[in-house]
Amino acid sequence: MTITADQFRSETFRRLAAEAEARGEEKGEARGEAKSILSVLQLRGLSVPDEMRARVLACSEPEQLEIWLRRALTVTAAEDLFDPAT
Numbered sequence: 001m002t003i004t005a006d007q008f009r010s011e012t013f014r015r016l017a018a019e020a021e022a023r024g025e026e027k028g029e030a031r032g033e034a035k036s037i038l039s040v041l042q043l044r045g046l047s048v049p050d051e052m053r054a055r056v057l058a059c060s061e062p063e064q065l066e067i068w069l070r071r072a073l074t075v076t077a078a079e080d081l082f083d084p085a086t
Contacts, residue, residue, distance in 0.1 A: 031057070033065040040072040041081070048078045056081075 003011075034056045041048050059065055071081050080086045 026062075027060060030060045030062060030065060033062070033069060034059060037065065037068050037072045037081070040069065041075075041078050044072075046075070046078040052078060052081070 037056050038048060038053060056068065059068075068081050071086055075081055075083075075086055
């Protein structure tokens with residue numbers, strides 16, 4: 001079976017669009033997780049410096065964000081969020 005140039009372009013477009021959508025969803029999920037971390041810290045009454053807020057929001061690694069979210073529940077100072085010993 002021979003594929004036409006239009007079919008190739010159409011299939012390529014669909015594949016690229018699906019990949020872009022998946023990347024967008026991953027970024028959105030990471031952004032939501034980061035915001036949750038900051039919300040937990042704020043609700044616990046912990047002050048979050050701007051550079052720390054920026055670091056959390058810039059993170060796109062789901063595993064790291066999960067670690068930070070768990071730590072956010074128990075740290076006594078926001079800066080301890082990044083301390084692996086906590």
